[in-house]
Amino acid sequence: MKQAAQTSIGSGSGIGRKHVAALVAGPAMLMAILSPAWGAQDEPIFRRSVLLENAEVMVVENRYEPGSVAPFHRHEYPRRVIYVESGGTIEITPGRQRDDGTLERAPDGEVRRIDITAGQALWLPAQVHSLRNVGKTFIRLIEVEIKNAAP
Numbered sequence: 001m002k003q004a005a006q007t008s009i010g011s012g013s014g015i016g017r018k019h020v021a022a023l024v025a026g027p028a029m030l031m032a033i034l035s036p037a038w039g040a041q042d043e044p045i046f047r048r049s050v051l052l053e054n055a056e057v058m059v060v061e062n063r064y065e066p067g068s069v070a071p072f073h074r075h076e077y078p079r080r081v082i083y084v085e086s087g088g089t090i091e092i093t094p095g096r097q098r099d100d101g102t103l104e105r106a107p108d109g110e111v112r113r114i115d116i117t118a119g120q121a122l123w124l125p126a127q128v129h130s131l132r133n134v135g136k137t138f139i140r141l142i143e144v145e146i147k148n149a150a151p
Helices: 017-034
Strands: 046-053 057-064 069-074 079-086 088-097 103-105 112-116 121-125 128-133 139-146
Touching: 046 069, 069 088, 069 103
Parallel strands: none
Antiparallel strands: 046 057, 057 139, 069 128, 079 121, 079 139, 088 103, 088 112, 088 128
């Protein structure tokens, strides 16, 4: 009858408790250090996903957690329709494009706070702006940018 080999940690095997702890903890620590969230605060997330794009339209889903911000951006196409899937309170800050192409807050622009409700549809022109979810609810918008619409 064969006897099972028995190895005891720290009994001359060359592997001590500290080595085992390092082998176990090492991969977890490495993953934590390489993680993009290492040391970062949990900031509210804004997500933008292009759902469809062709020669006529671009359909985009915008998701705003409470407190999240869509940074300054420019709508390229002359007209757009926004359908509010999940509503809340947004703050819109008007912007402008500088000569060097960068976007910034418009010096004469007034920040507007707007309540939007689920099921609402909006017809809007192209613009430069930033948007913040200042309410306590998750907001989901479906935006259809119409590429060939008359301004």
